[in-house]
Amino acid sequence: MSRRFHAPIVLTLAFLTVVVVLLFTGGLFVRKVVGGAFRDAELVRIARVHLADMLKQQLDEETGVRGYSAVRIPVLLDAYYGGRANLPLYFRRVRADLEALKVTEALRPLHDAARTNYRWVHEIAFPLIAHPRSRQRLQLRGKTLVDRFRIDSAIIDADLARRTAAVNAGAQRAVVLVGLLALGAIVAVVLAAVLFTVQQYRLAQRLDRERSYSERERRRAAELRAAYEAEKRIADVLQQAFSERIFPAVPALSFSATYIPATEQAKVGGDWYDALQLSEDRVLLAIGDVTGHGIEAVVAMNKARQLLIGSALLDATPSQVLARVNSELVRAKSPIITALAAVLDTRTGEFAYCAAGHPPPVLLEPGSRARLLEFGSLPLGVDSGVEYRTRSVQTTPGTLIVLYTDGAIEYARDLAAGESALLRAVESAAECAAPNAAAVIRESIFSSQKVADDVAILTVRLSETGGVSVGGQAADSAISAEVRTRNARKVNPSRLRRSA
Amino acid sequence: MTDTEAIKIVQFKGELEIGRKGEIHDALAAVHDARAILVDLAEVSYADSIALTELLRFCVKAQREERPVALLIQTPQFARLIQYAGLASSFKVFAQNAEALEYLQTSIRS
Numbered sequence: 001m002s003r004r005f006h007a008p009i010v011l012t013l014a015f016l017t018v019v020v021v022l023l024f025t026g027g028l029f030v031r032k033v034v035g036g037a038f039r040d041a042e043l044v045r046i047a048r049v050h051l052a053d054m055l056k057q058q059l060d061e062e063t064g065v066r067g068y069s070a071v072r073i074p075v076l077l078d079a080y081y082g083g084r085a086n087l088p089l090y091f092r093r094v095r096a097d098l099e100a101l102k103v104t105e106a107l108r109p110l111h112d113a114a115r116t117n118y119r120w121v122h123e124i125a126f127p128l129i130a131h132p133r134s135r136q137r138l139q140l141r142g143k144t145l146v147d148r149f150r151i152d153s154a155i156i157d158a159d160l161a162r163r164t165a166a167v168n169a170g171a172q173r174a175v176v177l178v179g180l181l182a183l184g185a186i187v188a189v190v191l192a193a194v195l196f197t198v199q200q201y202r203l204a205q206r207l208d209r210e211r212s213y214s215e216r217e218r219r220r221a222a223e224l225r226a227a228y229e230a231e232k233r234i235a236d237v238l239q240q241a242f243s244e245r246i247f248p249a250v251p252a253l254s255f256s257a258t259y260i261p262a263t264e265q266a267k268v269g270g271d272w273y274d275a276l277q278l279s280e281d282r283v284l285l286a287i288g289d290v291t292g293h294g295i296e297a298v299v300a301m302n303k304a305r306q307l308l309i310g311s312a313l314l315d316a317t318p319s320q321v322l323a324r325v326n327s328e329l330v331r332a333k334s335p336i337i338t339a340l341a342a343v344l345d346t347r348t349g350e351f352a353y354c355a356a357g358h359p360p361p362v363l364l365e366p367g368s369r370a371r372l373l374e375f376g377s378l379p380l381g382v383d384s385g386v387e388y389r390t391r392s393v394q395t396t397p398g399t400l401i402v403l404y405t406d407g408a409i410e411y412a413r414d415l416a417a418g419e420s421a422l423l424r425a426v427e428s429a430a431e432c433a434a435p436n437a438a439a440v441i442r443e444s445i446f447s448s449q450k451v452a453d454d455v456a457i458l459t460v461r462l463s464e465t466g467g468v469s470v471g472g473q474a475a476d477s478a479i480s481a482e483v484r485t486r487n488a489r490k491v492n493p494s495r496l497r498r499s500a
Numbered sequence: 501m502t503d504t505e506a507i508k509i510v511q512f513k514g515e516l517e518i519g520r521k522g523e524i525h526d527a528l529a530a531v532h533d534a535r536a537i538l539v540d541l542a543e544v545s546y547a548d549s550i551a552l553t554e555l556l557r558f559c560v561k562a563q564r565e566e567r568p569v570a571l572l573i574q575t576p577q578f579a580r581l582i583q584y585a586g587l588a589s590s591f592k593v594f595a596q597n598a599e600a601l602e603y604l605q606t607s608i609r610s
Binding site for chain 1: 515545546549550553556557560563564576577580581583584585586587588589590
């Protein structure tokens, strides 16, 4: 699944994760605030109870002393003694409560209340118990001190009440915060849903666009494919028709040829070869390659071939043949064509050739290694002023001459390796004495190599004795050429080696 | 304008194929009006027939217009290919940059 499909889900999950983390953190905070509020409220309640008990002890003391001073019954002092025993404990409790609640402002009234109690005990209770007769004045003063004690208690209680109010306010704020968090969570979830939905919508739109684009491209590719196949079919037919050559019936010569069309990926090119008997002893050999592929190349190839044959019939000097073809092609603004024209004289053994931007022939004489002949000049169709030169080689009986197009050596884009492979293949063809040398060369090179471009190979072998009769061979395919050559051939290849 | 300034250099690298036809054509067209042109093919290892055709047409046109052109070729494979195409025998091919420039400068002066 591609990144674009993951992105909306990842984004949404990331957003929801952030929301959950925020909600969780907020919940912990609210829990802490609310928990603190409840704890403080409980502490305030306990403090107020302690405060009430403290006041009650003071009142019990005061009531007991006042009763005793009135009726002199000792049992009435029990409350006084109880209060005296308990009050310090309640003072400490209330103090601890106030400190726990951090109501420090109430510590001062508490201190005052303790001091008031102390004064009441020493200034009122002790004298009254010891001298009950002066009770009226002391009782009045005692009442004043008790009132002061009440006031201090009331102040402390008020402070606690304020503390309670503050705690309640905090709790209320926490509750409000809980509400806000809940609302935020709802909004966040809604936003996440909206975000996810929008992303899904945009993704769907994009997929829809891409689907439409893919469909258009598929249709276009199908159209192109159909057009390509149609063109290739036509080009194949044309190429097949043009490459079906009838070799001349020349004694002392045996021909073979092969043509390998380009692979499926490439288009059919404009490779061709020809062999034409000019006179009893002279044969025109030609091979060429049109730059480019397809029908246009095949048509140009056919035109060049016709021009070449026509020129050869006027004057068979290879350089003159190519010069005339070149002039015509330049005039007609034809595609550039590489070609090689050669005339082989079976009587003298002279092999005269002229190359126009074309790979040189390979010559294998009995007893020698296969070798490349000299290079030629510029291709045809470039410039009408190009001068072509005829080169001549004296052959011996049994010589094998190989003409080929660049596809036979450029398949790996390494010319040195291609040339070596070709020369080895030519030697193999001579050694194994195969009736169809072109097929052997083809197999030798392309049994382990992929055909990258059209390949045409034309071979001609001179017999050792002359008088060889080769008639009417069609070399359109290696098999048919092989059969024909086998039937017609009278040269024993083993004699080639013997003569070497 | 000095001799050096009058020489325009166009450089290609790698394998020249049909897919680079436009690039080759444009690069050569950009220097077609120079007094002398150095086509630096030192780092070219291969050229198909389409690329060679572009190069060939350019060289022929320059020759027709009497603009000296020097081809700098250093890889053995491409040097061989140039021989096949007939360029080596029809145009000035050099293996050293200095030699190519010297030829062009001499051609300009004369």
